[in-house]
Amino acid sequence: xxxxxxxxxxxxxxxxxxxxxxxxxxxxxxxxxxxxxxxxxxxxxxxxxxxxxxxxxxxxxxxxxxxxxxxxxxxxxxxxxxxxxxxxxxxxxxxxxxxxxxxxxxxxxxxxxxxxxxxxxxxxxxxxxxxxxxxxxxxxxxxxxxxxxxxxxxxxxxxxxxxxxxxxxxxxxxxxxxxxxxxxxxxxxxxxxxxxxxxxxxxxxxxxxxxxxxxxxxxxxxxxxxxxxxxxxxxxxxxxxxxxxxxxxxxxxxxxxxxxxxxxxxxxxxxxxxxxxxxxxxxxxxxxxxxxxxxxxxxxxxxxxxxxxxxxxxxxxxxxxxxxxxxxxxxxx
Amino acid sequence: xxxxxxxxxxxxxxxxxxxxxxxxxxxxxxxxxxxxxxxxxxxxxxxxxxxxxxxxxxxxxxxxxxxxxxxxxxxxxxxxxxxxxxxxxxxxxxxxxxxxxxxxxxxxxxxxxxxxxxxxxxxxxxxxxxxxxxxxxxxxxxxxxxxxxxxxxxxxxxxxxxxxxxxxxxxxxxxxxxxxxxxxxxxxxxxxxxxxxxxxxxxxxxxxxxxxxxxxxxxxxxxxxxxxxxxxxxxxxxxxxxxxxxxxxxxxxxxxxxxxxxxxxxxxxxxxxxxxxxxxxxxxxxxxxxxxxxxxxxxxxxxxxxxxxxxxxxxxxxxxxxxxxxxxxxxxxxxxxxxxxxxxxxxxxxxxxxxxxxxxxxxxxxxxxxxxxxxxxxxxxxxxxxxxxxxxxxxxxxxxxxxxxxxxxxxxxxxxxxxxxxxxxxxxxxxxxxxxxxxxxxxxxxxxxxxxxxxxxxxxxxxxxxxxxxxxxxxxxxxxxxxxxxxxxxxxxxxxxxxxxxxxxxxxxxxxxxxxxxxxxxxxxxxxxxxxxxxxxxxxxxxxxxxxxxxxxxxxxxxxxxxxxxxxxxxxxxxxxxxxxxxxxxxxxxxxxxxxxxxxxxxxxxxxx
Numbered sequence: 006x007x008x009x010x011x012x013x014x015x016x017x018x019x020x021x022x023x024x025x026x027x028x029x030x031x032x033x034x035x036x037x038x039x040x041x042x043x044x045x046x047x048x049x050x051x052x053x054x055x056x057x058x059x060x061x062x063x064x065x066x067x068x069x070x071x072x073x074x075x076x077x078x079x080x081x082x083x084x085x086x087x088x089x090x091x092x093x094x095x096x097x098x099x100x101x102x103x104x105x106x107x108x109x110x111x112x113x114x115x116x117x118x119x120x121x122x123x124x125x126x127x128x129x130x131x132x133x134x135x136x137x138x139x140x141x142x143x144x145x146x147x148x149x150x151x152x153x154x155x156x157x158x159x160x161x162x163x164x165x166x167x168x169x170x171x172x173x174x175x176x177x178x179x180x181x182x183x184x185x186x187x188x189x190x191x192x193x194x195x196x197x198x199x200x201x202x203x204x205x206x207x208x209x210x211x212x213x214x215x216x217x218x219x220x221x222x223x224x225x226x227x228x229x230x231x232x233x234x235x236x237x238x239x240x241x242x243x244x245x246x247x248x249x250x251x252x253x254x255x256x257x258x259x260x261x262x263x264x265x266x267x268x269x270x271x272x273x274x275x276x277x278x279x280x281x282x283x284x285x286x287x288x289x290x291x292x293x294x295x296x297x298x299x300x301x302x303x304x305x306x307x308x309x310x311x312x313x314x315x316x317x318x319x320x321x322x323x324x325x326x327x328x329x330x331x332x333x334x335x336x337x338x
Numbered sequence: 339x340x341x342x343x344x345x346x347x348x349x350x351x352x353x354x355x356x357x358x359x360x361x362x363x364x365x366x367x368x369x370x371x372x373x374x375x376x377x378x379x380x381x382x383x384x385x386x387x388x389x390x391x392x393x394x395x396x397x398x399x400x401x402x403x404x405x406x407x408x409x410x411x412x413x414x415x416x417x418x419x420x421x422x423x424x425x426x427x428x429x430x431x432x433x434x435x436x437x438x439x440x441x442x443x444x445x446x447x448x449x450x451x452x453x454x455x456x457x458x459x460x461x462x463x464x465x466x467x468x469x470x471x472x473x474x475x476x477x478x479x480x481x482x483x484x485x486x487x488x489x490x491x492x493x494x495x496x497x498x499x500x501x502x503x504x505x506x507x508x509x510x511x512x513x514x515x516x517x518x519x520x521x522x523x524x525x526x527x528x529x530x531x532x533x534x535x536x537x538x539x540x541x542x543x544x545x546x547x548x549x550x551x552x553x554x555x556x557x558x559x560x561x562x563x564x565x566x567x568x569x570x571x572x573x574x575x576x577x578x579x580x581x582x583x584x585x586x587x588x589x590x591x592x593x594x595x596x597x598x599x600x601x602x603x604x605x606x607x608x609x610x611x612x613x614x615x616x617x618x619x620x621x622x623x624x625x626x627x628x629x630x631x632x633x634x635x636x637x638x639x640x641x642x643x644x645x646x647x648x649x650x651x652x653x654x655x656x657x658x659x660x661x662x663x664x665x666x667x668x669x670x671x672x673x674x675x676x677x678x679x680x681x682x683x684x685x686x687x688x689x690x691x692x693x694x695x696x697x698x699x700x701x702x703x704x705x706x707x708x709x710x711x712x713x714x715x716x717x718x719x720x721x722x723x724x725x726x727x728x729x730x731x732x733x734x735x736x737x738x739x740x741x742x743x744x745x746x747x748x749x750x751x752x753x754x755x756x757x758x759x760x761x762x763x764x765x766x767x768x769x770x771x772x773x774x775x776x777x778x779x780x781x782x783x784x785x786x787x788x789x790x791x792x793x794x795x796x797x798x799x800x801x802x803x804x805x806x807x808x809x810x811x812x813x814x815x816x817x818x819x820x821x822x823x824x825x826x827x828x829x830x831x832x833x834x835x836x837x838x839x840x841x842x843x844x845x846x847x848x849x850x851x852x853x854x855x856x857x858x859x860x861x862x863x864x865x866x867x868x869x870x871x872x873x874x875x876x877x878x879x880x881x882x883x884x885x886x887x888x889x890x891x892x893x894x895x896x897x898x899x900x901x902x903x904x905x906x907x908x909x910x911x912x913x914x915x916x917x918x919x920x921x922x923x924x925x926x927x928x929x930x931x932x933x934x935x936x937x938x939x940x941x942x943x944x945x946x947x
Contacts, residue, residue, distance in 0.1 A: 020810065020811075048793075049790065049791055049793045049794070057801075064798050064800070065800075068796055070790035070791075070796050070797065071798035071800075072800060073800025073802065074633065074800065075633065078629060078630070078660065081626075081631075081637065082633050082634065082637035082640070084623070084630075084637065085623065085633065085636065085637025085639075085641075085645065087637075088623065088634075089621060089637075089638045089641050089642075089643040090790065092791070093790055111633075310621070313616060317614075317617045318616070320617075323617060324615070324618030324619065326589040326590075326618075327756050329585055329586065329589070330582055330754065331570065331753055332572075334572060334573065335570050335571060335572040336373065336571055336572075337571075338376060338567070338568055338569060338571060
């Protein structure tokens with residue numbers, strides 16, 4: 006069978022997109038529509054599952070199967086669907102509040118089980134749909150309607166949380182890095198297991214400019230480290246290249262000249278390195294890394310789930326209803 | 339040697355000991371042997387919530403009651419004819435249930451000063467007149483068991499673990515039961531541990547021989563076979579019957595049955611029973627919490643499987659929002675609630691019927707679900723199949739309201755003919771021509787089940803209000819009212835599956851209306867009163883939403899309506915609301931099932947009101 010050929014518009018639904026003008030979600034939607042159209046899978050095999058929040062309106066705008074579920078619970082719906090319909094390509098959309106606050110218990114179990122779905126977490130570091138309260142990724146001291154004197158809470162780092170919970174694939178991109186985002190979506194799709202992609206997304210109404218300190222075109226080159234497997238961890242404009250080296254057991258920044266030999270080469274199978282990189286937040290001389298932090302090939306939950314059923318059928322034969330109800334100790338009267 | 343064998347029509351025995359003494363195990367063995375002998379039976383396990391409460395205390399007492407007879411019986415019995423008490427705490431907490439003149443076998447080794455103080459006793463009940471008026475047998479069961487297994491050189495701890503089988507052997511002899519079924523069971527269970535097998539067999543046989551030899555028992559008892567309808571029987575608990583019923587539904591439809599659950603007493607045994615049914619098309623998922631369990635089940639239903647979740651009252655509270663989503667998304671879902679004492683953590687191992695209103699109303703918004711309730715352990719089988727049929731054909735959530743009493747209780751089940759099971763017809767749609775996600779079947783009002791993977795029918799569903807037909811998000815005020823009414827009417831139209839109500843007893847006088855696991859006690863109480871000449875009818879509601887179409891007419895025929903419930907009057911509220919009937923509640927909320935005499939007393943009182 007030849008792979009179906011689609012255009013982006015085949016993945017656009019007939020519903021009016023109702024995010025605020027200027028929202029970062031528009032760019033993400035556009036990249037996802039483009040990437041899914043190019044994956045060569047029949048359109049009916051895609052399912053977009055979301056929780057609740059601005060980002061979770063996403064399924065309505067995709068001309069695929071879609072399920073807008075409950076606040077924080079999308080991982081559970083996706084798990085139930087994937088283990089019973091493993092042939093489907095499931096894309097989960099969630100936000101920082103949805104995934105890390107009300108749904109915290111579900112996403113950690115999704116990561117450790119390694120269910121084969123793609124997770125896009127739109128992190129805007131604020132509650133948007135409920136109009137502007139601090140979120141579990143808001144910086145400490147954040148002043149919002151619910152924290153007029155500043156939030157007292159240390160934020161979650163979604164990437165280190167994912168690594169700590171045993172996620173097998175951890176990556177990051179940014180709404181406005183359109184090419185990078187498309188590449189990351191494509192790569193996430195190729196991973197068997199829970200592919201976790203954090204996407205920094207600007208909320209221009211309640212938290213505008215949350216990421217401009219490294220996404221603005223003027224500073225992007227100086228502050229963003231594009232992680233590429235097998236390549237040295239180097240960033241910066243051509244004349245002022247910087248790199249990451251190990252000093253003792255800590256990362257340090259050095260100027261990079263002709264000799265790149267001491268610069269750490271990125272290895273996404275190295276969990277310790279992934280954790281160090283995930284801790285970098287652009288403070289001081291350090292960059293903000295984007296791209297693939299970690300990837301581990303290990304059995305998926307849905308794969309094991311299906312195998313156990315097949316194994317039971319092989320061992321005991323296809324179940325027979327008569328045998329089932331007549332099992333155990335029976336007696337005739 | 340006993341010189342006489344008496345014939346009894348029915349006998350109630352209670353095994354009571356510390357929760358580490360294996361009373362549930364020997365109770366189960368006695369049940370199995372009795373079932374194989376062809377008696378009708380009903381059982382009541384009664385155990386503490388703690389796995390091992392402090393040994394020897396009153397709180398740690400675990401009991402197992404079995405009622406067996408040569409005729410149809412409906413309850414595990416009000417009073418016990420025989421009590422086996424393995425220690426002081428077990429004796430004092432269970433003696434009140436022993437009928438005057440009843441047999442009590444005490445393990446006299448369980449009455450040392452330590453045992454007495456743990457049972458909060460300042461004197462030894464074996465040394466005063468506590469047991470006057472009963473036929474008491476003082477047997478040093480611990481010592482006798484140690485002697486019986488001495489040849490094996492086991493540790494004292496290992497030897498003492500066999501004392502439950504010694505006690506079982508004693509009781510087997512008194513009631514003329516063969517040892518062979520239990521010997522076979524032990525042989526299979528301990529085939530790889532020959533020493534433990536030998537020890538338990540030795541204890542069992544020594545107990546039997548002890549009973550036979552000591553001449554303390556004036557008589558042994560024979561309970562003849564019950565007069566069962568011809569056919570094949572097996573003994574079954576409510577939780578097992580639910581599991582087998584769900585697997586049967588999977589086989590009937592050819593669809594995967596997905597069971598998402600989080601461990602909770604007293605529903606966990608359903609998960610345990612379903613997990614080894616993979617070859618029958620059953621998939622089980624132990625979720626991270628109650629909410630994930632129901633959400634995963636809905637996710638599976640969305641994909642075309644039969645989504646089922648099982649829990650108890652506290653879990654239903656957590657699942658409420660998700661059940662509302664299944665109402666809104668109009669997807670099949672079966673929610674099993676094995677009720678226990680509440681509120682909050684309440685009485686986890688005790689029975690109650692106080693989740694009826696939660697099932698009917700416990701969600702935000704107008705979120706009607708179908709609600710059905712099995713009346714006995716074996717009835718859980720048919721109830722499970724019916725619930726799946728309602729859910730799949732109605733495209734809506736269905737509650738099964740079991741309870742701890744029928745979930746853990748057991749009775750003989752006439753194994754049904756597979757061909758007699760009802761057909762279940764899922765409304766899958768694969769034709770994209772003119773497809774609308776919320777297009778309704780004019781008769782049932784169900785929407786099509788259009789699952790991901792079907793070409794040309796891509797669509798979106800979710801928890802936001804839907805426009806009828808298209809399923810698009812809609813804030814239109816009139817559409818919302820229309821949809822609320824449609825969702826309620828969809829449940830109401832399940833009446834098409836409900837047969838006419840069967841009335842037991844008289845067509846005039848007092849009508850006793852029950853639901854769920856109280857059926858047996860109510861039936862027994864009604865029959866007692868009818869034998870006394872009172873005019874009493876009984877109906878037992880399996881369908882709580884929708885209610886049967888003929889219920890209003892039947893209620894109107896009687897002078898008085900009595901509604902016994904293990905809550906503070908929930909069904910009576912529903913009946914008063916639906917039919918403006920002057921229904922009187924008879925309530926008990928003690929974590930224990932009704933006794934026959936409590937029902938009979940309530941009927942007598944109602945009849946003379």
